[in-house]
Amino acid sequence: MIACSQSFTKVKQLGVLLAGVLSLASCTNEPAKSLVTPLPSVAKQPHPDKSRQSQEPVRGVWLATVSRLDWPPVTSLNASSPAIRIQQQQEALQGKLDKLKTLGINTVFFQVKPDGTALWASKILPWSDVLTGNIGDNPGYDPLQFMLDEAHKRGMKVHAWFNPYRVSVNTKPVTIDKLNRTLSQQPASVYVLHPDWIRTAGERFVLDPGIPEVRDWITSIVAEVVANxxxxxxxxxxxxxAESPGSVLNDSQTFKRYGQHFGAKADWRRDNTKQLVGQVSRTIKKLKPDVEFGVSPSGVWRNHSHDAAGSHTRGAAAYDESYADTRSWVQLGLLDYIAPQLYWPFARDAARYDVLAKWWANVVTSTNTRLYIGVALYKVGIPSKNEPDWMVNGGVQELQKQLDLNESVSQINGTILFRENYLNQPQTQQAVNYLKNRWGS
Structure with a gap:
């Protein structure tokens, strides 16, 4: 936690004085200063080498494996033999990479840790059940290594995408049974090895972010991938x-044990996320300085109505909802890049794409953190009362406006599409053809 930070709860108690500060902030020509995260001096990172500085803009896509959303194909689990299953999964991935290459995609954000399981040969996590149907079953090949070989062969970069705290996608009895069955395996699930770390939130089993050993454990998982x-x-x-109104994380005892130096639990939670990000960042740089580290947060840090430094939006804020002070991570030099998810059109008044893109561009100014923008490919061609622009001209008009803005703002270094399988859907084909003409070779 930054020493001069205050909890928002305390700030609200300032009453009339707070209103005066906000008024003064809006009347000066100086950049707005946040009341909760005053701008610190930027922790300068070593300047990247010339090859990194001159790299082409990122044209990326997220490839999700959780619940087999993008890969591997569900049908591969019904293969008549392990060899055929492997062949089907590998050919499916090769086909996807071939298509991405024709579209001009140069970076794949590949989900290697969708929950408490792994898509690489880990000594810490059991094999993911998305590969075979059973947690811990060896798939017969290393998906991450296969992805790296195939992507690099095509001149594409791969970022290993981790969900740090999720242990399972639901809390159903069948899921509990599957997790318990790993006890005799090596490695077993964290669910059975460290039950004291496990909480329920958002209708899922998750790790408690407030436990120091949890942060160490997550860092060791990232280190395993980076090193190998x-x-x-x-x-x-x-x-x-990641909570939901009906399923909040009960960390009262954890706060009682570790949060005694914080006046509010919210501040302590934000410090926990900052500690994890900082710890992972330092570990990666120690192991392999050229491996980039980034975070893809929700698009709104804070709304201007709550903080003078926030964006002119009315969306769910990462600072207040997921206790992620993403702005400060950039200011403190903890990230090589940040990729906010700006999943709204220009006409969405509550969270305008252009307003947020320019707000983030201002955040990264005078730092060494690059800015990539996450774009809502999944909304293209889908009827929406609140966002009808995604239907106009097959979504091409909105997509073009967003890409034009990204390329016109010097601080924006790339675009990432969410997510890969939507490139294959009927409603997106006009937009896909547009991308091919714009980005493809």
Whole structure:
């Protein structure tokens, strides 16, 4: 936690004085200063070498493996033999990479840790059940290594995408049974090895971010991948404190044990996420300085109505909802890049794409953190009362406006599409053809 930070709860108690500060901030020509995370001096990172500075803009795509959303194909689990299953999964991935190459995609953000399981040969996590149907079953090949070989062969970069805290995608009895059955395996699931670390939040089993040993354990998982694979980067998604109204994380005892120096639990939670990000960042740089580390948070840090330094939006804020002070991570030099998910069109008044893109561009100014923008490919061609622009001209008009903006703002270094399988859907084909004409060779 930054020493001069205050909890938002305390700030609200300032009453009339707070209103005066906000008024003064809006009347000066100086950049707005946040009341909760005052701008620190930027921790300068070593300047990247010339090859990194001159790299082409990122044209990326997220490839999700959780629940087999993008890969591997569900049908491969019904293969008549392990050899055929492997062949089907590998050919499917090769086909996807071939298509991505024709579209001009140069970076794949490959989900290697969708939950408490792994898509690489880990000595810490059991094999993912998305590969075989059973947690811990050896798939007969190393998916991460296969992805790296195939992508690099095509001149594409691969960032290993981790969901840091999720242990399972649900809490159903069948899931509990599968997790318990790993006890006799090596390695077993964290669910059975460290039950004291496990909480329920958002209708899922998750790790408690407030436990120091949990942060160490997550860091060791990232270190295992960085040390053993020729990855180009590491990315965390936006699932830090991922709660839902009816399923909040009960960390009262953890706060009582570790949060005694914080006036509010919210501040302590934000410090926990910052500690994880900082710890992982330092570890990666110690192991392989050229491996990039980034985070893809939800698009709104804070709304201007709550903080003078926030964006002119009315969206769910990462600072207040998932306890991720993403702005400060950039200011403190903890990230090589940040990829906010700006999943709204220009016309969405509550969270305008251009407003947020320019806000983030301002955040990274005078830092060494690069800015990539996450774009909502999944909304293209889908009817929406609140966002009808995604239907106009097959979504091409909105997509073009967003890409034009990204390329016109010097601080924006690339675009990432969410997510790969939507490139194959009927409703997106006009937009896919547009991307091919714009980005493809």
């Amino acid at each position: 694979y020729d990855i180009d980067g590491v990315q965390f998604d936006d699932y830090f404190y």
